[in-house]
Amino acid sequence: MRETRAAYLFLLPALIFFVGFIIVPMIMCLVTSFFNYTMTDFTFVGFGNYIEMFQDPIFIRALKNTVLIVIVAVPVVTIFSLWVSAAIYPLHAASRSFFRCVFYLPVVTGTVAVAVVWKWMFNKYTGLFNYVLNAAGVIDENISWLGDERFAIWCIILILFTTSIGQPIVLYVAALGNVDNSIVEAAQVDGATNFQTFWRIKWPSIMPTTLYILVITTINSFQCYALIQLLTSGGPNHSTDTIMYYIYYEAFKLYRYGYGNAMGVFLAIVIAVFSAIQFKVTKAGSVD
Template sequence: MAVYTSTKKVKRPEKRFSLEKSNVQRNIFLLLAIAPPFGGYLLFTLYPNILSVYYSLLNWDGMTEPVFIGFQNFIAMFQDQFVWRALSHNLFLFIIVPASVVIISLVLAYLLSYKNYFESKFLKLLFFFPNILSTVVIAILWQFIYDGNYGLLNEVLAFIGIDAGNFYWLGDERTALWAVVPAWIWGSVGLYVIIFVNAMDAIPKSFYEAAIMDGASDWTLLFKITLPTIMPIVRVSLLFLTLFTIKGFDMMLILTNGGPAGATDVIGLYMFNLAFGEGTHSYGYASAIGMLLFVILITAKAIMDRYMKKRGIDY
């Protein structure tokens, strides 16, 4: 008796069910992974920014009932000479600090990466040391350096034959803003030295070997090979330094608190003192200045994206 068997494949819906179940589990996992940082962004970044827009339209000191005044804070801001003075100081720092930090960091990183000094590891640690310190420690350290009575700077000048007397560098309107610059640069260079060293170490050595065989000098290697190759990293570094220079105020707050007579006041510090300083608290006006600062940061970012290369040399 012949037995006939069917060769038709039987569908197994349980596999599809298992696949759908795994997709659901994956989506749940992604949701749980994304929810905390996204919730933190909404709560601590987006929500305060939206509130700042609302506060900028109010006359409010944080205690009494707020009064809606529309764009009066913005009109007063553009007529405020202290805002423009603070912005001029930001512009001064913007021109000097980012370029100085990047240039010094590039030169030091190049020497550490390609000269193979015996002390390279120690020098990397030495350059990075300021980044281990907090801004408060760095500022207090430079206050001691600039002190008129027992400051290191005056002692060094006296040693080389320049008698500065008891001149306090942070207490004079002519020198206070200039004196802030070395402290800011010293506190920033080390991090970017390490970043640039790692970027340079990733460049194939064959590039340099071929150029050296053709008689290229150290400066040619730096400007024709190293810089074009790591330009995306240089661009990002300049972007971070620019944004930090424009909105940063903690170093200035501790060193001088905007003094003497507003000679070192910057827009972030001016805004902070309006909102939280002694005397009348003007949260509405400070929020309007915050909106101006936001526009300046976005504009600076757009300009850098427009005129700086986003890609380096492909190899």
């Protein structure tokens, strides 16, 4: 009993922080989503905010953009990270560390710095992309990459991809190092090819890591906000709005906290459903 009390006393600061800044705000978010909560009003509206949400054309467009980002970014990040990890893992330790550092660098670089560099590269008049494409004769006139509805959301996805692959690569390299080499060697002695060895032994063995990468990448993609705020502010014509950015816009620019909280609750449910599906799929393909 004394040890238990001591353990809870050591945990108390973290528990207070967790309850005060995570659990309580979550409950408040859920409760206030049923109110018309603004700077001057606090009226119960039931499911009014949720009904309005699905009748709001801007929210529907933000939802489509968010789903597009998730559908494109998550599988591409996972597959590319796995391919790069499988390629660099057999290298010498120094070379492997070098590549891990290179790919992880955008993760530890500040989002603002990354956004400034990409904004320059996408600049219509002095940007690197327009310069290269003009020099190669691919385009005749400069393209406003972030100011054109046809390209803006894809530019955001490209930037998100480059900032999302660092952590999965590091995790996959570590996971490949934990695969039982005796099983791999036995399969190779029996005549298994490199592809068969990877597909039948290594891939199922690193499935728990894949689950973690899928879930984390999905959450990060659903919560894409900083790049939108720094590069496009949802424009042009709401073509790069995401649910997370639209929550910020409604809650902190229009001061419609109840409506913003309703969208937050909906986003949390969607993320939970996606994560549950990923858990089921990856668990079926993993090995003990």
